[in-house]
Amino acid sequence: MSSISEVVGALQEADSVCIVAHLRPDADALGSMATLRLGLEQLGKKTRCVVGQDWPISENLFTIPGTDxxxxxxxxPTGYDLYVTVDCGSLDRTGLLARDLAxxxxxxxxxxxxxxxxxxxxxxxxxxxxxxxSTTTVLAPVLEELGVTLNSEIAHAMYAGLVTDTGSFRWGRSQMHSLAGKLMEYGLDTKQIAVDLMDSN
Known part of the structure; x- marks a missing residue:
């Protein structure tokens, strides 16, 4: 596997980045997409976010900032310097984009x-x-090394992936609570996030 520095180097070199999440995306997939998009746009990168399917994404997921x-x-989409898949466990999870990504x-x-x-x-x-x-957790040190400044929108996107992929913190490492606490410092309405992403689904 590659290092965080290799990923950061590739992202720094690219002027344009197309971000791909898995088909039938969940909150971690879209949260990861939004986390990376918002971070890269803070650095002046051109971004585009796509999912390889021909049916709509669940409406409640668009409560995550940066998914609009x-x-x-x-x-x-063609013509991008770099393509980044997030939360895709295999190439086929990119759905209708798998052939083009290959x-x-x-x-x-x-x-x-x-x-x-x-x-x-x-x-x-x-x-x-x-x-x-969660994949949003994987992205945390990537954003840090890129020099991205955390804000409420990025924190919300990261928290969305973390809270849903841990079943509301019912499983995971002790570090997940430390990260959640750090993200909550940005004024997140965690009750509303839970309602939006889990209780309303």
Whole structure:
């Protein structure tokens, strides 16, 4: 597997980044997408967020800040310096974009960021940390090394992935509580987040 520094280097070199989440996205998939998008846009990068399916995404997930521009599409947008998959345990989890992403992998410009134990690394650069409870958790040190400044929107997106992928903190490491506490310092309405993402689903 690749190091955080390799991922950060690839992101720093790219002027434009297309972010891909898995089909039938959950809060960690869209939260990871939003976390990375908001962080990269803070650094002046051009971004686009896509999901490879031809049916709508669940409405309640759009309560996560930064997801307002997520598109469903049957083909991978062209012309981006870098393609980053988030929360995709395998290439086929990218749905209708898998074939186009395979071509991008052959070109050498795909980064895979994930936390699933089933993921053996299908990208050219792979950051897969199976000790992390969510992909948003994997992204935390990436944003830090990129020099991204956390704010309420990024904290909300990261928290969304963490709270849902731990079953409201019923399983995971002690570190998940430390990260949650750090994110809550940005004024998150955690009760409303739970209502939006779990109680209303």
């Amino acid at each position: 521009t997520v598109e469903v599409t049957t083909s991978l 071509k991008a992998i052959r070109r050498g410009n795909v980064v895979c960021i994930d936390h699933h134990a089933s993921n053996h690394g299908f990208g050219n650069i792979n950051l897969v940390d199976v000790s992390c409870e």
